Amino acid sequence: MIHGNVEEAIKETSEYELAEMAKDKKLTLTAYFRKDELDIYIWTDYNSGKTQFTYVNNSEFDLGTLRPIYYALCGNMDAYLMECPNGVVELHYGPVTSGLWEAGAFRILTYGERILNVVPELGYKYRGVEDKMVGRRIEEAVFLIERMCGTNSVAYSTALCKAVEGNNTPDRAEYIRVIALELERLYNHFRVIQRLAMAASQKVATSHFSALVEEVLRLNAKLFKHRYIFGLNIPGGIRRNIDTDILLRKLDDIEKEFEELIDLLLNSRIFIDRIHNTAVLSKDDVLRLDAVGVTAKGSGVERDVRTFDSFYSETPFSVALQHSGDSLARMVVRVEEIRNSIEIIRHLANEMPQTALKSDNKADGFRYGRVEAPQGDVLVVVEAKDDILKWVGIRPSSLINYVAFAHAVRGNIFTDFPFAIESFGLSFAEADR
Amino acid sequence: MRWVLRGLKKGILTTKYPKKRPSYDEVPEIGIPMPKVADIESARKYCPTNAISDTIDVSKCIFCGKCEEYGFKRSRNVEFAEVRKSLPFSRSIHIFVVDVGSCNACNMELEMLNNPFYDFHRLGFFFTPTPRHADVLLVIGYPTDRMIDALLEAYDAMPEPKIVVAAGTCALSGGIFEEGKGGLERYVEVDVKIPGCPPPPIALLHGLLKARGGLSK
Ligand code: SF4
Ligand code: SF4
Numbered sequence: 001m002i003h004g005n006v007e008e009a010i011k012e013t014s015e016y017e018l019a020e021m022a023k024d025k026k027l028t029l030t031a032y033f034r035k036d037e038l039d040i041y042i043w044t045d046y047n048s049g050k051t052q053f054t055y056v057n058n059s060e061f062d063l064g065t066l067r068p069i070y071y072a073l074c075g076n077m078d079a080y081l082m083e084c085p086n087g088v089v090e091l092h093y094g095p096v097t098s099g100l101w102e103a104g105a106f107r108i109l110t111y112g113e114r115i116l117n118v119v120p121e122l123g124y125k126y127r128g129v130e131d132k133m134v135g136r137r138i139e140e141a142v143f144l145i146e147r148m149c150g151t152n153s154v155a156y157s158t159a160l161c162k163a164v165e166g167n168n169t170p171d172r173a174e175y176i177r178v179i180a181l182e183l184e185r186l187y188n189h190f191r192v193i194q195r196l197a198m199a200a201s202q203k204v205a206t207s208h209f210s211a212l213v214e215e216v217l218r219l220n221a222k223l224f225k226h227r228y229i230f231g232l233n234i235p236g237g238i239r240r241n242i243d244t245d246i247l248l249r250k251l252d253d254i255e256k257e258f259e260e261l262i263d264l265l266l267n268s269r270i271f272i273d274r275i276h277n278t279a280v281l282s283k284d285d286v287l288r289l290d291a292v293g294v295t296a297k298g299s300g301v302e303r304d305v306r307t308f309d310s311f312y313s314e315t316p317f318s319v320a321l322q323h324s325g326d327s328l329a330r331m332v333v334r335v336e337e338i339r340n341s342i343e344i345i346r347h348l349a350n351e352m353p354q355t356a357l358k359s360d361n362k363a364d365g366f367r368y369g370r371v372e373a374p375q376g377d378v379l380v381v382v383e384a385k386d387d388i389l390k391w392v393g394i395r396p397s398s399l400i401n402y403v404a405f406a407h408a409v410r411g412n413i414f415t416d417f418p419f420a421i422e423s424f425g426l427s428f429a430e431a432d433r
Numbered sequence: 434m435r436w437v438l439r440g441l442k443k444g445i446l447t448t449k450y451p452k453k454r455p456s457y458d459e460v461p462e463i464g465i466p467m468p469k470v471a472d473i474e475s476a477r478k479y480c481p482t483n484a485i486s487d488t489i490d491v492s493k494c495i496f497c498g499k500c501e502e503y504g505f506k507r508s509r510n511v512e513f514a515e516v517r518k519s520l521p522f523s524r525s526i527h528i529f530v531v532d533v534g535s536c537n538a539c540n541m542e543l544e545m546l547n548n549p550f551y552d553f554h555r556l557g558f559f560f561t562p563t564p565r566h567a568d569v570l571l572v573i574g575y576p577t578d579r580m581i582d583a584l585l586e587a588y589d590a591m592p593e594p595k596i597v598v599a600a601g602t603c604a605l606s607g608g609i610f611e612e613g614k615g616g617l618e619r620y621v622e623v624d625v626k627i628p629g630c631p632p633p634p635i636a637l638l639h640g641l642l643k644a645r646g647g648l649s650k
Binding site for chain 2: 126
């Protein structure tokens with residue numbers, strides 16, 4: 001939960017300076033927005049945790065040649081299309097698919113068994129969340145952003161609320177927010193493991209991990225009166241208190257169950273064989289494609305905005321890192337994060353301060369909030385005045401990581417596709433918004 | 434072998450629904466809000482989807498909790514499915530799911546029906562990967578422009594008799610995304626409506642059982 005004022009931080013740059021920033025390996029291109037006549041570029045230095053805001057006045061500059069992720073950030077996925085050479089088959093997969101997949105599609109080039117290129121096709125889930133938030137009271141905009149990506153509702157609503165809050169949000173609210181964020185991480189990570197097991201036709205493991213997801217959703221329902229924790233955040237704090245006894249008791253059960261299951265799954269050769277060496281993303285790929293979150297951490301690049309969050313430094317938080325960059329590495333990062341999230345929740349539940357749940361703590365102006373969602377960091381930038389949103393920009397983590405996935409899956413055989421895609425934990429609802 | 438043993442241990446968790454009422458674990462206070470001693474005027478004013486009139490319009494409610502600030506209390510009732518037409522038989526039902534613009538939470542609740550807690554196969558429900566074998570078209574999400582053709586194509590590919598089930602506020606009315614356009618009914622006739630944002634698994638089961646005519650209430 002990082003937040004601040006954009007107005008004070010933003011600097012004008014020339015196109016030349018912009019190109020120099022794009023060549024600087026220490027900077028990650030986090031977001032691009034067009035606001036009024038300005039092209040706004042947002043950068044992150046993941047060594048220092050600093051978010052930098054720059055703008056260029058009405059430029060025609062094509063940053064994509066230096067930073068390919070720029071095209072995705074502009075919504076121009078077509079830029080990643082390749083010409084279809086002779087002997088190569090072009091497939092269109094989606095938007096209605098078998099199974100319970102989301103509305104989304106891929107354009108795939110394949111020759112024989114191998115995948116030559118994949119480009120995600122967005123737009124099937126475009127609901128115009130950013131535009132619909134504009135002109136609303138912030139409290140109502142929270143309801144909207146929660147429903148943009150329901151499985152990351154806490155991450156987005158927290159980022160939005162932090163953006164419009166000053167520094168006096170009551171402690172208890174912050175504690176409960178982080179507990180909710182980590183519970184969200186738990187069920188999302190369980191779900192990724194479940195879907196990987198499903199892809200490998202590991203029926204029993206699939207149903208057990210699905211049951212674990214259900215256990216967390218039921219815990220959410222008891223604590224927050226919503227299985228996906230909608231309705232918790234309001235600007236200035238939170239809406240409900242929670243019962244830490246229920247939380248701690250259930251957490252022990254979940255932990256025990258998880259440890260038994262993961263031990264069995266990681267000892268299953270058939271399963272490991274499918275994800276080992278699948279969809280490898282190198283460290284250089286991560287740096288070149290500006291990937292974030294679990295995707296970066298699986299390839300040995302430490303990118304987790306919790307690292308720079310003074311709140312998390314008081315908790316047992318540690319960054320999970322793997323180096324092989326394959327589907328297995330991303331899964332192991334998740335396994336470690338599950339253990340770490342359980343520790344963090346336990347710590348917070350035991351130390352919970354008795355304060356109010358919300359305060360009048362508004363901050364107007366051009367501001368931002370960042371949160372580490374289960375799959376990677378998300379950014380919400382807003383302009384707010386008198387409780388009304390005037391402008392909204394959202395940078396979802398999936399938007400970035402779809403590009404990383406598409407790169408990683410190249411050269412893999414077709415039957416590896418599900419193991420590749422599930423290991424990235426992506427969501428069209430989130431990327432499309 | 435160890436997996437099998439675990440499987441046996443889990444067997445007893447499966448819900449007793451619909452033979453018994455949903456347990457507290459299955460459905461705590463996540464149901465439709467009820468006015469107890471409530472300031473209904475204010476609740477009506479601040480409800481983000483205008484779901485409150487003399488009653489609560491369950492197809493509009495997004496379960497946001499706002500009205501609780503004005504004295505509404507969340508009930509444990511999630512069985513609000515409304516049926517206009519059910520299937521003329523009570524054998525196994527095959528369901529084809531089309532997501533026309535969901536937030537992914539509705540998808541996940543459907544996924545949960547497969548897990549050992551709900552195990553909806555035991556009640557004769559199955560997801561099918563093709564509309565050609567489907568009896569039920571189950572639609573979730575806020576209908577986006579780009580999904581309409583795909584939706585109608587799937588509908589046309591289904592054999593008769595068939596019914597359309599809309600699950601979740603987005604599909605029912607457009608919910609919070611609505612801009613005077615309404616939900617799915619603009620494009621296709623909806624036979625069964627399952628409210629919720631998202632509808633929890635018990636609500637989905639309730640709706641599906643009613644769609645089959647297998648639940649007499
Ligand atoms: S829960 Fe929200 S949407 Fe439903 S009636 Fe109350 S205020 Fe309206
Ligand atoms: S009804 Fe609610 S949970 Fe379902 S897709 Fe819409 S916003 Fe998401």
